[in-house]
Amino acid sequence: MAARQVSFIVTDCHYLLTVDIRACSAAWRTNNVCSAEAGSLPSNVRKNRYKDVVAYDQTRVILSLLQEEGHGDYINGNFIRGADGSQAYIATQGPLPHTLLDFWRLVWEFGVKVILMACRETENGRKKCERYWPQEKKPLQIGPFCITLTKEAALNADVILRTLAVSFQKSQEFRSVHQLQYMSWPDRGVPSNPDTVLTMIEEARRLHGPSPRPLCVHCSAGCGRTGVLCTIDYVRQLLLTQTIPASFSLCDLVLEMRTQRPSFVQTEEQYGFLHHTVAQMLHSALQRTSPLCQNLKENCAPLYDDALSLRTSPALPASPCPPGRVLRSSSMPATQSLAMADTYAVVHRRGTPATAREKSERPAVETPLYSQVAPRAQQPGAHPEQAQGARPSSCPADQSPTGPDAYEDVADRAQTGGLGFNLRIGRPKGPRNPPAEWTRL
Structure with missing residues (x-):
């Protein structure tokens, strides 16, 4: 990996870039580059949690399941292209009470295996997301869907991992859906430590496996915190496949994602956190791939095979x-x-x-x-x-x-x-x- 590939870490200016991002996004709306006509229809307006965050027409998720029963095709969610060009993510808002059924239609129709949730149900006394999973062993019935909580455990101090068993129309088919909820990410803010976010993403990818199905990512509006998660995973996939281009620019990547979902990476602080986390990932990748670092790792391997070897050996004399x-x-x-x-x-x-x-x-x-x-x-x-x-x-x-x-x-x-x-x-x-x-x- 050439040094020029990470030169943007030094040269990027958070403030100027976020101004550029906002300016480009405003120009797209003015010039109708990214339209949102479907979400602005009278029958769909109430399905948007926030009136200024409406799914773009070009990339919106179109529901077909249960349309014959009178349910519409609109949900406030967009497909986001991944590092390989596929529809790797569905970025959506936290469900409203009257869109819970639409949310589970989305999960079932597109075969979602892992849901990343970057918010709490209530934050600062305001409702941010309707609970769409059962809190106890008792099944939760949402229309034709039956959702059962089979397992819940803390992945770390900030993340809860739940395993849900989902069935459709009383069929014998049960699908396992994993949900990872980040509990301490403030609205329009950033986590205190990127390591817990990276752990959450790594666990999501482990649970997801090689499936071509998209990850479902949401917060309250499905743009700020959701955008940070999708962008981090995007860069992580580039590093894992060793396909990061020499001209890589985090600003360009965020702009590209903003053509697919409005307000993706919403604040300057979130962009700064994203910048810091990506820089940490690139630094770790350079350490693993650099021949010099690899030689040092091989030469020092006996010292670090066991972390306890770095402590003072009890066999050594206690006195000089x-x-x-x-x-x-x-x-x-x-x-x-x-x-x-x-x-x-x-x-x-x-x-x-x-x-x-x-x-x-x-x-x-x-x-x-x-x-x-x-x-x-x-x-x-x-x-x-x-x-x-x-x-x-x-x-x-x-x-x-x-x-x-x-x-x-x-x-x-x-x-x-x-x-x-x-x-x-x-x-x-x-x-x-x-x-x-x-x-x-």
């Missing part, structure tokens, strides 16, 4: 280790199944320059800079405890793994500080002599 002892590295999680790798040399630190008197008192042969050693378990006459890695010392034994990158002390008199403390060095991949630089330490 006494001076003169070097501990293994604690950067790797504790594991008892790894044996200490073979070692081939120990580096000895050069002491401070000796005086002439000290030189005369020292033996003629000095300790070599390095010496050949073997693992404790292979040393002749090793004590059983030492063979298992135990140390005869007052310092508690470190139980960290002794893998090829781990450190282990080799002498109780090991000197600390500087670069020359006694360490066992991991065996190289092939035989070689110690580096010449060692003689210059």
Whole structure:
């Protein structure tokens, strides 16, 4: 994904863009680019919750189920094209008391499996949506539809997931419809955290599966909060299919959706939230797809397989280790199944320059800079405890793994500080002599 694909994150100005969006929408209405004649008919006007939010004729949902019984074809809802060009969403208003039947006609006729609801039934003392599902196990009868609540659970602190069993005209056919209701999204406002919204959308897509049927998305008017949800899911589908174009513009996408449903993404604050959420999604996608980030993830995989490995291991000493002892590295999680790798040399630190008197008192042969050693378990006459890695010392034994990158002390008199403390060095991949630089330490 090229960097230019997310350049709009830096250059977009929320205020100017929302002004442009409003201006374009007003021009469309003035020039009759988006007409709303069907919803303005006297027989349909009362089916609109708000007089300024009427379904566009070009994309409106036309109901045919039960028309023969005298029910009209109008509902305040529009099809919204998805990332693949299909009718991926039905954006509709929250049902009114006298449009409950029309709502369930829509759900049944178009095979809706998942409903996303972005409002409460009542907000700030005003009715925002008529309840179209039963609150208890007792079935709810709406015309020829029988709706039963089979399961209700909290998806997270903000979202409730309900499973409904729906039948039509007392038939034996029952369809399962899932409803996800966001409980804390204020009207004309935004959620406090995009993560809960993304979780809601991801769960909706999991429940929806590969079905070609549309998602039904609604709030009270079916435009502001509904528009945010549809746009986030649209961008998410682009990222999942890796089809986001180099010229991608969030402003252009919102404008395109506004040609299909009036006032889609209604306020500047909602556009800012949408902008922030899309930027977060793009950032996450870049982290997953970037070769550099992928290499870092692979190299660090052992550290993050288990989040508990980031905590301090209880096997490490509770108090500081006494001076003169070097501990293994604690950067790797504790594991008892790894044996200490073979070692081939120990580096000895050069002491401070000796005086002439000290030189005369020292033996003629000095300790070599390095010496050949073997693992404790292979040393002749090793004590059983030492063979298992135990140390005869007052310092508690470190139980960290002794893998090829781990450190282990080799002498109780090991000197600390500087670069020359006694360490066992991991065996190289092939035989070689110690580096010449060692003689210059």
